[in-house]
Amino acid sequence: MILKVINKFVFAISCVLLSASVFGQQFSITGKIYDQANQPIAYANIVLLKTQDSTFVTGTTSNDFGEYTTNEIASGSYILKASFIGFEDFLQQVSLENDIEFETIVLKEAVESLSEVEIIYKKPTLKKEADRLVFNVENTALIEGTILQVIKSTPGVFILDSGIIIKGSEPTVYINNRKVQLTSDELVQLLESSSANNIKSIEVITNPPARYDAESGVVLNIIMSKNLITGYRGSVFTNYTQGVFPRYNTGTSHFFKNKKVSFNLNYSYTNDKINRNGVNVINYLDNNDAIEEIWKSDINRNIWSETHNLNFNFDYFINDKNTLSLSSSMLYLPYFKNRDSNNTIIIDDNSGFLSRFKANGLSRGNKYNIGFDLDFVHQLKKGQLLLNTHYTTYNYETTQNVFSDFFDQNNAFESASAFNTNANQDTKIFTSKIDYSLPINDTSNLETGVKYSNIKTNSDIAQFDVDINTGNEQINLQNTDAFNYEEKVFAAYSNYGLGTDKWSLSLGLRLEQTNIKGISGTNNIINTQNYLEWFPNASLQYNISDRFNVYTNYKRSIARPDYTYLNPFQFFLNEFAVVVGNPNLTPVFKDRFVIGSTLFKFFTxxxxxxxxDGNISEFPIQNNDTNIISYTPVNLDKTIDFGFDFEVYFNVTKDWSLYFGNSFYNIEEETNFGEGFIKQSQWSNYSALQNNFTFLKDKSLNVNLTVYWAGKNLQGLAISEDRLVSYLSLSKTILEKKGVISLLVSDLFNTQEFRASNRYLNQFNTRTIDADNRYIKLGFRYKFGNTKLKTNEHIKEQEELKRLREKDN
Known part of the structure; x- marks a missing residue:
């Protein structure tokens, strides 16, 4: 039955692809671009934009004689834009029904003399649509920093605990619609080391269309500009950070483009030492749920690491309608070390001392995460065909040594124990997809495609008990295992979009067949899951006027269990704390409904x-008999989240933009652990204030101040206390805008400590985490090469012509 459904769906898509290629005519536009001195302008930008929404259709650059040609353009209404730095933009509407030889375009020189022209920074703009928010930053001062700095300035996007947060959850991050296969920490390191020079916009997609994976609840899509300018530019940078310990990173970025190729590369090296403190309090209960013992643990962790990040993108323009691209993100940690110190005091319910122990752990290891994407884009007579193949290889190896001392009621040494653990994980990810987009007419389009993904991970763990007197090791078979996991997903989708002056509509449907198999060798546990699911999405917006609209959207999505969660291993942190997987986890299904309105273009x-359905959370589960606490992922039976969001973004003055967001929401969670039914509910609030300032006459000083308040809320049956997150960043261009110095101050008020508590059934524990997120960072970036990339080619040509004329005279 499943195969029949898939075959019918794929057959329907194939029919669309075949039929689309046989209808519709395409035309070309040719012309010349000159300046007011009747000299040809080489390397000028000529782009064609859609009339209804000014989105990019195609583009080219003029040659040495000022000539340009754009081919294979579908009939319709467009805006032709010609531009060159130092000149005023030229815009003209074009109705294309046949080949056009455009009249010669004469660009008027701007007020500044050509020899002194610099990039003129614009203000960032914000566009709110029914399913997304688009933050346009091209040619703004924000692109002088890193991609992470641009994301921090994006309204509604926050960096919290080394992760990106949007509306209280981590988004799936894409770069030019390519999914980034990195962990949160790895992603932040990548974005922090990557130059923002080529960023066009940041899309915060809260209701992703069907072309995105069904797991993509909220998408952060980083759009890089289609740079049509030839030449080379590069930069080097370095950052010094002072938290509890000093840390630093340094790197370089390079960009090159000519008529046939475009190449962008970023590399960075990071050396970190990060501190983390924590306090855990576990109230172990008797059979009457009265406190019998209180275990208070003071935990300190120091983490050393060295990280190499390399990412690149290479585009080869085969011809006007075919482009081949290769991109990669590579992360390599040749060295990391964790040193954990745990001092636990055990008292009775009257605070009488019972005993204590201390456990010291040392972990060492290395890992790499290397991913490649190969893309082929073909412009059809009508529409576009995209073929993508992705491959990631991930490897993680670690060794752990734990030594514990135990003291009796008189605080006298009683005994000692030790164990060693070796753990390894090797993961391979392969995906392949075909996407086809078809512009039906000037106001509507159709997207359809298929995708296959395969994930294989092999893990093993071995624990050895150590004889304190002799140092001999003996394998602990109970805590030794191997786990092999494979996940296959077959997907097909179709999405229809409509955009007019009054209405915008997006309707999509995605079908995903998932096959999962996990095998635990030692325990002989086999977990298989096979399911076919449909994921519809819909967005509708009605523009009552230019200043007022209403919209609604719906999406169904899925969150599959992390394959490390499905791993049944027991990984002991010390004798009384263990991380345990759960092979019985099932996927989470999420239904989200939204209705909203935008007023005056800035208030939403x-x-x-x-x-x-089945939300997954990792729980600290205390065993009151063995005094062991296990950190275990569990499916909740039901979770409901509803509330109201208010957002405003506007320019207070020409040099000050402000974003304010406020959310009031309620979370309800309920489940049955087999020992009783639990239901908890909590109203909460979060508020965010982002300010972006520009100072000085030349707009060379930029300041961002962000404050984020997270009120008491419910997360996985735990009550998390209030937190205030804050950071201040400054950047100043120097050395004739070739250099940028920056300053970042994080956690201005020392209020980012995380505190959570569990109190239900026979569970009674609290935990506090003080991460190393209060720091000062100083940075410097220097640009070299063709730093005035958009003007130098023209200047060079004019100077060469001048020298020839002087020689002739």
Whole structure:
């Protein structure tokens, strides 16, 4: 039955692809671009934009004689834009029904003399649509920093605990619609080391269309500009950070483009030492749920690491309608070390001392995460065909040594124990997809495609008990295992979009067949899951006027269990704390409904409701008999989240833009652990204030101040306390805009400590985490090469012509 459904769906898509290629005519536009002195302008930008929304259709650059040609353009209404730095833009509407030889375009020189022209920075702009927010930063001062700095300035996007947060959850991150296969920490390191020079916009997609994976609840899509300018530019940078310990990173970025190729490369090296403190309090209970013992643990962790990050993108323009691209993100940690110190005091319910122990752990290891994407884009007579293949290889190896001392009621040494653990994980990810987009007419389009993904991971763990007196090791078979996991997903989708002056509509449907198999060798546990699911999405917006619209959207999505969660291993942190996997986890299904309105183009109000079926959370589960606490992922039976969001973004003055967001929401969680039914509910609030300032006459000083308040809320049956997150960043261009110095101050008020507590059934524990997130960072970036990339080619040509004329005279 499943195969029949898939075959019918794929057959329908194939029919669309075949039929689309046989209808519709395409035309060309040719012309010349000159300046007011009747000299040809080489390397000028000529782009064609859609009339209804000014989105990019195609583009080219003029040759040495000022001539340009764009081919294979579908009939329709467009805006032709010609531009060159130092000249005023030329815009003209074009109705294309046949080949056009355009009249010669004469660009007027701007007020500044050509020899002194610099890039003129614009203000960032924000566009709110029914399913997304688009933050346009091209040619703004923000692109002088890193991609992470641009993301920090994006309204509604925050960096919290080394991760990106949007509306309280981590988004799936894409770069030019390519999914980034990195962990949160790895992703932040990548974005922090990558230059923002080529960023066009940041899309915060809260209701992703069907072309995105069904797992993509919220998408952060980083759009790089289609740079049509030839030449080379590069930069070097270095950052010094002072937290509890000093840390630093340094790197370089390079960009090159000519008529046939475009190449961008970023590399960075990071050396870190990070501190983390924590306090855990576990109230172990008797059979009457009265406190019998209180275990208070003071935990300190120091983490050393060296990281190499390399990412690149290479485009080869085969001809006007075919482009081949190769991109990669590589992360390599040749060295990392964790040193854990745990001092636990055990008292009775009257605070009487019972005993204590201390456990010291040392972990060493290395890992790499290397991914490649190969893309082929073909412009059809009508529409576009994209073929993508992705491959990631991930490897992680670690060794752990734990030594514990135990003291009796008189605080006298009683005994000692030690164990060693070796753990390894090797993961391979392969995906391949075909996407086809078809512009039906000037106002509507169709997207359809298929995708296959395969994930294989092999893990093993071996624990050895150590004889304190002799140092001999003996394998602990109970805590030794091997786990092999494979996940296959077959997907097909179709999405229809409509955009007019009054209405915008997006309707999509995605079908995904998932096959999972996990095998635990030692325990002989086999976990198989096979399911076929449909994931519809819909967005509708009605523009009542230029200043007022209403919209609604719906999406169903999935969150599959992390394959490390499905791993049944027991990884002991010390004798009384263990991380345990759960091979019985099932996927989470989420339904989200939104209705909202935008007023005066800058104020948005939304009401939302979302239901999670089987939401996964990692719980600290205390065993009151063995005094062992296990950190275990569990499916909750039901989670409901509903509330109201208010957002405003506007320019207070020409040099000050402000974003304010406020959300009031309620979370309800309920489940049955087999020992009783649990239901908890909590109203909460989060508020965010982002300010971007530009100072000085030349706009060379930029300041960002962000404050984020997270009120008491419910997460995995735990109550998390209030937190205030804050950071201040400054950047100043120097050395004739070739250099940028920056300063970042994080956690201005020392209020980012995380505190959470569990109190239900026979569970009674709290934990506090003080991460190393209060720091000062100083940075410097220097640009070299063709730093005035958009003007130098023209200047060079004019100077060469001048020298020839002087020689002739």
């Amino acid at each position: 109000i939304e009401a939302y409701y979302q239901n999670f």
